[in-house]
Amino acid sequence: MSTTARERWISPGDLNGFLGLVVDNLSVLAFLATALIGVFGFPADIVFLRMVPGTTFGVLLGNLAYTAMARRLARRTGRTDVTAMPLGLDAPTSIGMAFLVLGPAFLQFKQAGLDPQAAGLATWRLGMAALVIMGVLKFVLSFFGGMVQRHVPRAGLLGSIAGIALVLMGFLPLVEILKQPLVGFAGLGVVLYALVARARMPWNLPGVLVAFVVGAVLYYVLGPLGWLGAGYEPPKPWTWRFALPLPTLEWVGGMGAAVPYLPLILPFGLLMVVGGINVTESARAAGDEYRTRDILLVEALATLVAGFCGGVAQTTPYIGQPSYKAMGAGTGYTLLTGLFVGLGGVFGYLSNLVELIPLSVLAPILVFVAIGITVQAFEATPMRYAPAVVFSFFPAIARMVAIKLTDPTYVSPDHVVALFGDRAHGFSELAIINALGNGFIITSMVWASFVVAMIDGNALRAALILLLGAALSLFGVIHSVELSGGIYLPWKLDEATRQLVWQFTAAYAVLAVVLVALSLSASSRRAEAA
Structure with missing residues (x-):
């Protein structure tokens, strides 16, 4: 057994890996915090x-757990080139939590009469409850990950998460870039140059870090000169913040409020289980044989503990383990990242960095990640299923349109109601777009799955998937006709609303019947020809 494998903790490659992994985590955390505070008016102290x-x-x-796993693997194999699995905040679901769960819930609590501080605390409890639900789901599914992969087509799984990436991690951050193009576009160009064109950076620095530095320098040099217009904000003074992440039962009080958001919360957890399986396979292909169940259990327990201690965004193993291995990173970079990020939340320096760094500097990193996730959806799926992947994007696009149409920064609640029409006189086109976007993750899985079944010539399986879609539509799990996207019992809705619910439900059922009829007809013709 190599003593180097046992004793060596930090290498030059670990420092590069640390810088890249920290910036990735900081980008997600900053976008989450800035969206809640800047877009929805969330109290900063609660965040x-x-x-x-x-x-x-x-x-x-x-x-820390992934570091220990890597050290154990190195000792067991006697290898000196083992690279730990990187873990961080999941970008698509963290941004989804901000725009689809926490932000809208905060506005609903305020509309119910709560002051901003009380509404923020109620939303925090909801976010904790959501994270606990995701953690429990991931813990259970970690023992059945293979079964999930077998029964849900890869086009459905990757297409749904690519839809989130495309509109929430790609389009929305791109808007932030173009609000300050002198800063954001330069950073985006550096990211694409380093990570898409794969050009080498000076001193072999991570491309993400170089883009981060370029954007920050441009912002704080050009801003005071007046070149960025009103978009420039001087740096805020450093604020001492100390908060221990102690376990609490506050999440129990948020369980009831979390129920309407289950169509989003549950798929968020499911996607991370499948993502964990995929990244374990990726690490195995790069030469590091981690047990899939161990990787998934660590991910689930980290999410669960975070929820118990006040967290609102789930962790996930990152897909780039082979990239960190190519940097020369070993087992030290995850240790450094965990300590820097974890202690930063306790002592407050991460919060100060979040306030110091504008979105136009961080957004290019998210856009690149969005591109990578979307490309992976096509590369990891057989070409004949590409139409199913594309088809699964449409519900996510509808959800993005609904988000912008109900943005509280520009649209008052009364105007939102007017936009979506008076239900007594029929539903507007925008109301239909909203219904298409509600529950969009599950809708994307259903749509891609039945198209995959049709491509495979399995009309009966496609029909069964469509019948599942009909059942989900009936109760608002997908295509909820409520503006908030909540689930419901259809017989308790008013007549005009219930009519649209039946339309969506019947649409899936009728298509299932049509597919079975077409399949039987085709089978009959083949029998006659024989």
């Missing part, structure tokens, strides 16, 4: 003193 410490504590625990 930085309650949400952030628990969220980063999950990153600390997960990275």
